[in-house]
Amino acid sequence: MSELVSTRIRNTDGKLSRPHLAETINEYTRRADEGKMGYLDFLDLVLSEKLAVRDDRRFRQGLRLSKLPHHKTLDEYDFSFQPDLDPRKVKDLATLSFVEGKANAALLGPPGVGNTHIAVALAVAACRAGYSIYFTSLDDMVRNLKAAEAAGRLTNKLGTYLRPGVLVVDEVGYQPLERAEANLVFQVISKRYEKGSIILTSNKTFSEWGQVFDDEVLATAILDRLLHHCDVISINGPSYRLKNRLKAIERETDVA
Numbered sequence: 001m002s003e004l005v006s007t008r009i010r011n012t013d014g015k016l017s018r019p020h021l022a023e024t025i026n027e028y029t030r031r032a033d034e035g036k037m038g039y040l041d042f043l044d045l046v047l048s049e050k051l052a053v054r055d056d057r058r059f060r061q062g063l064r065l066s067k068l069p070h071h072k073t074l075d076e077y078d079f080s081f082q083p084d085l086d087p088r089k090v091k092d093l094a095t096l097s098f099v100e101g102k103a104n105a106a107l108l109g110p111p112g113v114g115n116t117h118i119a120v121a122l123a124v125a126a127c128r129a130g131y132s133i134y135f136t137s138l139d140d141m142v143r144n145l146k147a148a149e150a151a152g153r154l155t156n157k158l159g160t161y162l163r164p165g166v167l168v169v170d171e172v173g174y175q176p177l178e179r180a181e182a183n184l185v186f187q188v189i190s191k192r193y194e195k196g197s198i199i200l201t202s203n204k205t206f207s208e209w210g211q212v213f214d215d216e217v218l219a220t221a222i223l224d225r226l227l228h229h230c231d232v233i234s235i236n237g238p239s240y241r242l243k244n245r246l247k248a249i250e251r252e253t254d255v256a
Helices: 003-012 016-034 041-064 086-094 115-128 138-150 154-162 179-192 206-212 215-229 240-253
Strands: 104-108 133-137 167-174 197-202 228-234
Touching: 041 115, 041 197, 086 228, 104 115, 104 215, 115 133, 115 167, 115 197, 133 154, 138 154, 138 167, 138 179, 154 179, 179 215, 206 215, 215 228
Parallel strands: 104 197, 104 228, 133 167, 167 197
Antiparallel strands: none
């Protein structure tokens, strides 16, 4: 039995620590004897459970480092409130084939329709699949890059936005940028081109990005790299936040 166990442990290629497995191996073999299971089959199950625990630990650590504002999933998104949005398009994105291909996803629509919810849900799914993720609003990214540039640490700070397998850039277009700020955004988009995925949300159509970035030529250069490999989903329905607020007002009116 011990020889079979040792062989199976070696075949895990170091994915599990021997000391940790040794602490519980007697308990596992006892259960195998009681269940009259084949030792190798049972040990395969044990190793799978250990790997699942390791992957779950990595997943939770990835979420902690991601800066995501919440960890909502697509199961929590109310597609019925957005009848013009085809759920199949979103669920296709959730397969993460665009992440595997280092492509991008853009979610366009007015505030409150759930763009950020979907972006976060896709990021959570990517983290679960083993990709590193990082979330930022466009304004926060620009502010951090400007501060780093002023301090002579721009190259180092760019790494924050270039290293993750998936970068979520939220709220593109909520505040117009100066040309120097837009150039910092271009650097991020350009350096990530075909090297890592971007998921972005915006309340502006792409035709309005020239105003957002204060330069039509620079906006075109950004869009050229961003949209070359990109799935675009537009949501033009009502606001979830307004819906909840209207319900609250109705309840208050009924009470009064």
